[in-house]
Amino acid sequence: MxxxxxxxxxxxxxxxxxxxxxxxxxxxxxxxxxxxxxxxxxxxxxxxxxxxxxxxxxxxxxxxxxxxxxxxxxxxxxxxxxxxxxxxxxxxxxxxxxxxxxxxxxxxxxxxxxxxxxxxxxxxxxxxxxxxxxxxxxxxxxxxxxxxxxxxxxxxxxxxxxxxxxxxxxxxxxxxxxxxxxxxxxxxxxxxxxxxxxxxxxxxxxxxxxxxxxxxxxxxxxxxPRLVDLPRIWRDVAPLLLNQAATRIPQTVELALPRLATRRVHAEEITARRERLADLARPGTPTPWSTAVAGAWHTIATASPANAREAADVVIDAAERLWPEFVHQARHALQLGADSSSTQRQQQRHRWATDVITAITQ
Structure with a gap:
């Protein structure tokens, strides 16, 4: 009714x-x-x-x-x-x-x-x-x-x-x-x-x-969205997602497998995308993805900003520091996905997301 x-x-x-x-x-x-x-x-x-x-x-x-x-x-x-x-x-x-x-x-x-x-x-x-x-x-x-x-x-x-x-x-x-x-x-x-x-x-x-x-x-x-637009999307979305750490107590949640649609993408295109992604972030030694995300979350959760402006600065800085790690993980996901079956891709994405939750809540 x-x-x-x-x-x-x-x-x-x-x-x-x-x-x-x-x-x-x-x-x-x-x-x-x-x-x-x-x-x-x-x-x-x-x-x-x-x-x-x-x-x-x-x-x-x-x-x-x-x-x-x-x-x-x-x-x-x-x-x-x-x-x-x-x-x-x-x-x-x-x-x-x-x-x-x-x-x-x-x-x-x-x-x-x-x-x-x-x-x-x-x-x-x-x-x-x-x-x-x-x-x-x-x-x-x-x-x-x-x-x-x-x-x-x-x-x-x-x-x-x-x-x-x-x-x-x-x-x-x-x-x-x-x-x-x-x-x-x-x-x-x-x-x-x-x-x-x-x-x-x-x-x-x-x-x-x-x-x-x-x-x-x-x-x-x-x-x-074009890959060249991904940094702008990240700058909008990541701070709002991470800002939850300031007020939320993290909870362990069991995720369902992601619903991934499959299409044929030539190996040359995957290589080109990975190269374009590499150009969007400064080089460096990557941190394991779940560790990097958990670090950003806990930095925000444990901060003691003096005012709303400082609190926003903490969140935005954490998002900026996480961007190169995301680029590395996205390039890794594209390469791994290109050589995997549909089921394997689902399991890979599910494992990475679950690892993030575990790293934050443990």
């Missing part, structure tokens, strides 16, 4: 120059919200475009879609997915559940969006889309090596896709997110204003109720 809330849902579409995908994403979100409207006695769901495009094309494409629900455009926003989302939350009714969708998705699914909202209607604080990810993808490496084990040990639950970009939030959850955003130091708020919004949404929502993963059979249609 779905819970009846006092307001229809709002879908937030954070966009930046996505003219090729915005129409299909808008139509899929509109379809999902139409089903949501049927649960309510009155009120019309809202499609809310949070646009940071440098040109008007994306907003024009969005406005041209014939939706059955209300639509609203907030344009001229500052670049950064997190900043866009936080800016438009002021337009959301306080009692409305929120659906946040990735406007870069080349294969948007109204069914997935609908299911995310249903899980929130049923009582989840946050519902996240759980897609399998390609074994050789940079974002997948960041998930398996860092985001998943740190999220698990901090929250005490296994969230397979803590960096998901298609999610739904209960009214209480997104209001808590907004409150926590205002309490972040300027340095960490800058991280959350970009790719770091994903861990912030999850961490804040988890304090208000259950976290539910909506299992999706196929890899998402989200574009793979």
């Amino acid at each position: 779905l819970l009846r809330l006092t307001a229809p849902a709002t879908a937030i579409l954070a966009s930046q120059d996505v003219t090729e995908t915005i129409t299909a994403v808008t139509q899929a979100a509109d379809d999902a919200l139409c089903d949501d409207a049927g649960l309510l006695a009155d009120g019309i769901p809202l499609l809310l475009l949070a646009d940071a495009s440098d040109a008007p094309d994306t907003a024009l494409e969005f406005g041209a879609v014939r939706t059955r629900n209300r639509s609203l455009i907030r344009g001229g926003l500052e670049h950064g997915r997190g900043r866009q989302i936080m800016h438009v939350l002021s337009d959301v009714d306080a009692a409305s559940p929120v659906l946040i969708v990735d406007t870069r998705n080349t294969a948007p699914s109204g069914e997935v969006y609908r299911t995310l909202l249903e899980r929130v209607r049923e009582g989840a604080a946050i519902a996240v889309a759980d897609h399998p990810h390609w074994w050789d993808q940079g974002r997948g490496l960041l998930t398996d090596l860092l985001a998943r084990p740190l999220t698990a040990t901090a929250l005490g639950r296994d969230v397979p896709t803590p960096l998901a970009t298609d999610i739904a939030l209960s009214p209480k959850a997104w209001r808590t997110v907004r409150a926590q955003w205002t309490r972040l130091s300027p340095e960490l708020r800058s991280c959350a204003g970009g790719h770091g919004i994903a861990p912030l949404l999850l961490q804040a929502a988890a304090t208000t109720g259950p976290v539910v993963a909506v299992r999706v059979p196929n890899p998402a249609g989200h574009p793979e």
Whole structure:
């Protein structure tokens, strides 16, 4: 039985120059919200475009879609997915559940969006889309090596896709997110204003109720970030993940095997990626990955900063020191994965993530 809330849902579409995908994403979100409207006695769901495009094309494409629900455009926003989302939350009714969708998705699914909202209607604080990810993808490496084990040990639950970009939030959850955003130091708020919004949404929502993963059979249609963009993604995401060490007591959690999608990648491409990764970090003698992550966690957990600025500096410095270790481990994972079967890749990633949890909690 779905819970009846006092307001229809709002879908937030954070966009930046996505003219090729915005129409299909808008139509899929509109379809999902139409089903949501049927649960309510009155009120019309809202499609809310949070646009940071440098040109008007994306907003024009969005406005041209014939939706059955209300639509609203907030344009001229500052670049950064997190900043866009936080800016438009002021337009959301306080009692409305929120659906946040990735406007870069080349294969948007109204069914997935609908299911995310249903899980929130049923009582989840946050519902996240759980897609399998390609074994050789940079974002997948960041998930398996860092985001998943740190999220698990901090929250005490296994969230397979803590960096998901298609999610739904209960009214209480997104209001808590907004409150926590205002309490972040300027340095960490800058991280959350970009790719770091994903861990912030999850961490804040988890304090208000259950976290539910909506299992999706196929890899998402989200574009793979270029390796050259990986340092910027790291600078946004890693501090928000490590910041949990300042307030959370680490817990031992048993992880399920990661869901890795398999595709053929030529050996020459793996070599090229490993070389590009090597160019992104200073050389040095690597520390075992689990030891390096645990060291960063305990540095933050045992610090005694005098103020919020110093606390943020400790976290950001720990993330920067961990970056070369991540590069080494990612290169190792690519090389090992290229010579392994699908099952072996799963077991390798699972072992590395489990070792991180063990190193932090022992």
